[in-house]
Amino acid sequence: MPIIAPSxxxxxxxxxxxxxxxxxxxxADWYHxxxxxxxxxxxxxxxxxxxxxxRKATAKVCDVHLMIEEPGNFAEQFKNAGADNLSVHIExxxxxxxxxxxxxxxGMKAGVAVNPHTPVSDLSDILHDIDLVCLMSVNPGxxxxxxxxxxxxxxxxxxxxxxxRGLQVHIEIDGGVTVENAASIIASGADVLVAGNTxxxxxxxxxxxxxxxxx
Ligand code: DX5
Ligand code: ZN
Numbered sequence: 001m002p003i004i005a006p007s008x009x010x011x012x013x014x015x016x017x018x019x020x021x022x023x024x025x026x027x028a029d030w031y032h033x034x035x036x037x038x039x040x041x042x043x044x045x046x047x048x049x050x051x052x053x054x055r056k057a058t059a060k061v062c063d064v065h066l067m068i069e070e071p072g073n074f075a076e077q078f079k080n081a082g083a084d085n086l087s088v089h090i091e092x093x094x095x096x097x098x099x100x101x102x103x104x105x106x107g108m109k110a111g112v113a114v115n116p117h118t119p120v121s122d123l124s125d126i127l128h129d130i131d132l133v134c135l136m137s138v139n140p141g142x143x144x145x146x147x148x149x150x151x152x153x154x155x156x157x158x159x160x161x162x163x164x165r166g167l168q169v170h171i172e173i174d175g176g177v178t179v180e181n182a183a184s185i186i187a188s189g190a191d192v193l194v195a196g197n198t199x200x201x202x203x204x205x206x207x208x209x210x211x212x213x214x215x
Contacts, residue, residue: 002186004212005030005063005172006205007196008054009045010143019200020057026206027213030061030085032174032194035078037068040092041141048074048081055082065113065174067140068092072099079106087111087134090118090126100129111172115140116148120158130169133158135190138175143196147176152188159189179211186215 006028011019023031031054036045055062064083068074071088072095078086086108093099096112103110111132112123116139123133135154138145155171162169172192173185182193193212202208 001213002182002190002215003029003170003172003192004209005032005192005194006199006209007032007034007143007174007194009034010196010200012200016053017057020054022205023209024058024060026209028060028199028209030063030192031058032196033062033064033083035064035066035068036141040069040089041067043141048077051078051081051083061085063087063111063172065111065134067113072102075099075102075106075108079108083108085109085111085132087113087132089113089115089140090122091115096126097129100126104129111170113140113174116151120154120161123158124161127161127169128165128167132170132172132192134172134174134194136175137173137177140175144201145176147178147181152184155185155188155190177212179208182212183215 036043038044061084063085065087069092086103088099100110109131113134115136137147137151170192171190173190174194177193177195178198199205
């Protein structure tokens, strides 16, 4: 069964308590929290302060996706805010190995996120150091975009790299995941589904989560 990670970017910020309650009572596994700085991506979203609120609102895993430049400057703040997983973008990290070691030394699971144009082969020499690859299936910055079909090939390539080396690294797919395309995403080798609009814009978010979980 896949890990389901609803993205709170699409939640109702006028009524977050209700959305958190819904998630806590649902089959969702992780809270996916998108951090944007207006520099690495053309949008600004939440920061450590809101992560801390979400941490208090749930016992589920807080999966923090940093879409920011120089993420090393903020790793400790996100740890203190309660992040369990911290993912940084390969494109934002000239010293990725150092960033990963820092995240692990702080006691968090370490993830590397990759943009649609970045080949998964670029992960070759970091794969054995990380817990999670966040494969972007849209260009990061906004919820509600359309899934880029070539991602399916990238999932297959990455699954092969991980299995050939006998590693336990999650493949998380982020962007444009729907109830319709989720089965082929899982069949290609992914095991974590991020879903923003699909969950929060659905008429019945709890049953949408259950549908994704059943795949
Ligand atoms: C996009 C974010 C995603 C986003 C996904 O930059 O990283 O996590 O919230 O939203 P949907 O599922 O609506 O594409
Ligand atoms: Zn994300």
